[in-house]
Amino acid sequence: MGFSIGIVGKPSCGKTSFTNAACMTDFPVGSYPFTTIKANLGVTHVRTVCACRDFNVEDNPQNSICIDGIRLVPIKLIDVAGLVPGAHTGRGMGNQFLDDLRQADVLIHIVDASGGLDAEGQEVDAGSYDPIDDIRFLEEEITEWVLGILHKDWRRIAGRVRTEGAKMDELLLEKLSGLNIKRKHILKAIREAELKVETADKWSEEEIRNFASFLWRTAKPIIVAANKIDRPGAEDNYERMKMEFPNYFIVPISALAEKALKDLARKNMIKYIPGSADFEILNPDSFKAAELDQLEKIKEHILKKYGGTGVQNILDRAVFDFLHMITVYPVHDSNALTDRDGNVLPDVYLVPEGTTAKEFAGYIHTDLMESFIHAIDARTKMRISDKHELKDRDVVKIVSAKGTK
Ligand SMILES: Nc1nc2c(ncn2[C@@H]2O[C@H](COP(=O)(O)OP(=O)(O)OP(=O)(O)O)[C@@H](O)[C@H]2O)c(=O)[nH]1
Ligand SMILES: [Mg+2]
Known part of the structure; x- marks a missing residue:
């Protein structure tokens, strides 16, 4: 299975909760920073219309699943440690662990849209932190990560371009293929940064940084999950994020609600299809009044309002609408x-x-x-x-x- 999505964000934003909700895993979740240190790997599915419908045949899927003409295609999620501002200088867990994301085709940035955590993931009064800042600093840290990788060999690469007339894109490809970066990504980033391959040995520090930034935006683009949308203040922040970053792909999400619904579905207490905006209570007697109340809230304030919990939706959209797979x-x-x-x-x-x-x-x-x-x-x-x-x-x-x- 080739396709994988990296789950990134500051500590306690809900990366592992998202992964657990998507993959039905039970990796530890906690309200304190750095609950996750070593990467968690999970498998989930994206959903799309199956070819069996076009041919009107009964299929026997082997590498995937087909339910009522919807093909569930497996993909991998990589849930890593939290990233804090200045990680590249060694703060928090540093940014070495981002190497776990080498294979990722796309990154989902989980943001605590409720603004209840500071930049380090420590709890603060709800709404007192602006999640827009998270988008900026995380991007900077990713640029620094790629820059660090480029820097390791930059002199040697630039030197070979100059002295041997070696092809810059070839050398970079060799260096970066382990990051799942393809030649087309390198060429596009060079073009977008308005640089020239032939003069790589003369690129300034600023130009190399620019290249690094375009490179990850092309090879590992980010989409944003406005998580904890169930919490007060999150909706306003989500709307502001959309205004601030009009070209970004931002999806409102409640990882908590998705996990709760899937857990109940697994116990056959409700009928719930991930991605849908509704569920059906199978046996009302098996619930306490407070639990029914909670479910009603999820239905009214999340499912109806946003068309679902967003978890399945962001995965499907990441793969099909955003990456055009x-x-x-x-x-x-x-x-x-x-x-x-x-x-x-x-x-x-x-x-x-x-x-x-x-x-x-x-x-x-x-x-x-x-x-x-x-x-x-x-x-x-x-x-x-x-x-x-x-x-x-x-x-x-x-x-x-x-x-x-
Ligand atoms: N209300 C609400 N709380 C959530 C949601 N998602 C996660 N949380 C809570 O946020 C806290 C942190 O969740 P984790 O999933 O451990 O966060 P993380 O990003 O993996 O954190 P680290 O591994 O420490 O970086 C936990 O208390 C979760 O219950 C959500 O959608 N809504
Ligand atoms: Mg975690």
Whole structure:
């Protein structure tokens, strides 16, 4: 499973609560800073319409799940320690632990929208801290993190560009591929920072910093979860955040409400589908009056108002609306839509929009890409060439010199 999301934010903003709510894990949560020190890894799903609907077939998913024509595609969450201002100078836990985010494709910044924690994650009077400041300082710390990685080898890289005429983007790619940074990210960041690859040895400190900032914004973009939206004052702060950062993706969230609903659903006390704006109480007698009251509040103040708790919503939107990923289904038999074992629409892959048939083969296996001959679109039964760009819910058979998938 390739796709992963890094969960970042200051201490006690609710990173682990979010992860637990999404993944139904029980990692320790606490109202004191640095409850989490070592990264927690969880698995959850994003939801999207399944190709089984288009073909009107009964499927047997293997790497994913299908419920009533909705495909649940697994993704990984990486919940790390809290980040505080000045982390790059060693404050708090420092920023070394951000190395746990190397594989992340996107970051979700969990913000305590209620303004009840200071910049270090210590509790303060509700509403007395401005969460807008969290967005600024976290971005600075991420820039410093990337900058630190670049600096380690910068002289050597710049020197090779100058003396050997080595290609800057090649050297950077070598250095940064461990951060899941691709050539297209590097080239885009250089372009956006208005720099020139050929003169890398002359980039000023400020220019390198600029490059670092554009680089993570391209390779590990951030979306914001306005968490604790259930608390007083959070709604106003959420509205202000949207005004202050009009181009940002900001989703109101209550990790607490999502976990509570999922726990009750697991006990069969309510029927609740993550992502939905409603639930059904299955047996009212099994609840105390105060619990019913609490549930009613969740329904009125969160689900109806915001269209859900936001947890499933931010994951789906991060993957599909923000990163523009599409789903593609590889099959062995393009008529029966099966793998070698006869499973119908067994696997689904999340790939970036614009992925070609040949690149898609590479996502399945490097061998398959290298020996790619052509692919077959199961919908049209037509051959498609290596450069053909795939669409969401395409079902394809890859024909290669080494066999088919
Ligand atoms: N009201 C409310 N409280 C929340 C919500 N999410 C988290 N909390 C509370 O916030 C506190 C901190 O939660 P954690 O999930 O441990 O926060 P964290 O960001 O993982 O903290 P560190 O691991 O210390 O960095 C706990 O008391 C949670 O119950 C929410 O959506 N609403
Ligand atoms: Mg935590």
